[in-house]
Amino acid sequence: MSEPLFEKIALVGIGLIGSSLARVIGREGLARHVSIATRSPETLARAEELKLGDSYTASAAEAVRDADLVIVSVPVGSSGAVAAEIAPALKAGAIVTDVGSTKGSVIAQMAPHMPANVHFIPGHPLAGTEKSGPDAGFADLFENRWCIFTPLPGTDPQALEKLSEFWRRCGSNIDTMDPEHHDMVLAIVSHLPHIIAYNIVGTADDLEAVTKSEVIKYSASGFRDFTRLAASDPTMWRDVCLHNKDAILEMLARFSEDLASLQRAIRWGDGDKLFDMFTRTRAVRRSIIDAGQEIDAPDFGRQAIEHPAKT
Ligand SMILES: NC(=O)C1=CN([C@@H]2O[C@H](COP(=O)(O)OP(=O)(O)OC[C@H]3O[C@@H](n4cnc5c(N)ncnc54)[C@H](O)[C@@H]3O)[C@@H](O)[C@H]2O)C=CC1
Numbered sequence: 001m002s003e004p005l006f007e008k009i010a011l012v013g014i015g016l017i018g019s020s021l022a023r024v025i026g027r028e029g030l031a032r033h034v035s036i037a038t039r040s041p042e043t044l045a046r047a048e049e050l051k052l053g054d055s056y057t058a059s060a061a062e063a064v065r066d067a068d069l070v071i072v073s074v075p076v077g078s079s080g081a082v083a084a085e086i087a088p089a090l091k092a093g094a095i096v097t098d099v100g101s102t103k104g105s106v107i108a109q110m111a112p113h114m115p116a117n118v119h120f121i122p123g124h125p126l127a128g129t130e131k132s133g134p135d136a137g138f139a140d141l142f143e144n145r146w147c148i149f150t151p152l153p154g155t156d157p158q159a160l161e162k163l164s165e166f167w168r169r170c171g172s173n174i175d176t177m178d179p180e181h182h183d184m185v186l187a188i189v190s191h192l193p194h195i196i197a198y199n200i201v202g203t204a205d206d207l208e209a210v211t212k213s214e215v216i217k218y219s220a221s222g223f224r225d226f227t228r229l230a231a232s233d234p235t236m237w238r239d240v241c242l243h244n245k246d247a248i249l250e251m252l253a254r255f256s257e258d259l260a261s262l263q264r265a266i267r268w269g270d271g272d273k274l275f276d277m278f279t280r281t282r283a284v285r286r287s288i289i290d291a292g293q294e295i296d297a298p299d300f301g302r303q304a305i306e307h308p309a310k311t
């Protein structure tokens with residue numbers, strides 16, 4: 001095991017992502033001390049039972065005291081409150097980062113609270129599952145996944161490199177982009193698929209009153225795939241929808257237009273149009289496989305991130 005990268009890492013929020021970080025930090029020996037803070041006493045007690053860190057507190061401010069790296073892993077709607085709470089306790093020179101699924105809103109909420117003598121570097125690991133809470137995490141979650149940074153202008157290159165090295169040692173590949181671009185790309189490759197899944201499962205659930213248990217009894221694998229996404233954490237996804245509103249609405253508008261065109265082709269029996277479109281979409285999956293990407297693991301849209309101009 002190599003030298004720890006940091007003396008003390010503070011994890012604020014210890015759900016799926018925070019606890020996966022705790023596990024990989026422990027496995028790779030990335031810190032001498034890991035302090036854990038989370039709001040709910042039950043979650044904190046569970047984190048301690050699971051021995052995820054070295055110290056445990058309900059106070060985020062207490063956890064970040066003397067920390068060289070602070071990772072905020074809470075639903076995006078809570079990031080402003082956490083930033084306000086930790087700001088007075090941050091050590092000079094500390095790196096503060098987050099893992100939120102939206103970036104523009106997290107920056108708007110957190111940056112105003114950050115003291116000038118800390119390095120605030122927003123981040124987003126493109127790795128996750130539909131599960132939540134400290135039991136759901138695992139050390140391999142970030143292996144071979146992307147971690148995207150959306151650094152603010154003037155970010156210290158050494159701090160960025162140190163944080164990049166941290167994520168590389170967690171198994172991730174690093175990319176950087178501006179927050180607006182991140183939010184637009186993630187709206188189509190991650191946020192819309194979840195919204196569509198919530199919607200289709202909701203529609204089926206409404207129908208179930210009519211069809212009794214047929215929706216469950218005959219659910220084919222296509223529908224089952226949607227139910228996995230639609231089982232994702234309601235608080236997290238409510239916050240994503242509210243905090244990436246503009247990009248999601250833009251993508252939903254395009255999606256609805258395309259859906260209407262598909263609907264029209266079905267109504268008018270335009271088989272050529274259906275065939276052409278289904279052929280085009282089949283090629284998208286082929287190109288993901290050809291790019292050597294694991295397709296059956298929970299993953300989404302690396303292709304779109306690598307080639308954001310392709311629509
Ligand atoms: N679940 C996923 O697949 C992925 C999630 N993310 C992002 O990671 C962040 C965390 O998500 P998960 O770990 O999945 O959620 P989770 O629900 O498993 O865990 C959230 C944690 O935050 C704590 N928390 C909530 N509000 C808090 C507050 N004000 N102060 C302190 N702790 C607070 C909760 O007690 C819990 O420990 C979110 O911003 C999400 O957008 C990013 C990549 C993947």
Ligand SMILES: O=C(O)C(=O)Cc1ccc(O)cc1
Pocket residue numbers: 100101125126127128129130190298299300
């Ligand atoms: O479970 C899945 O398929 C996911 O897509 C997980 C996920 C959810 C949100 C993110 O910001 C990143 C990854």
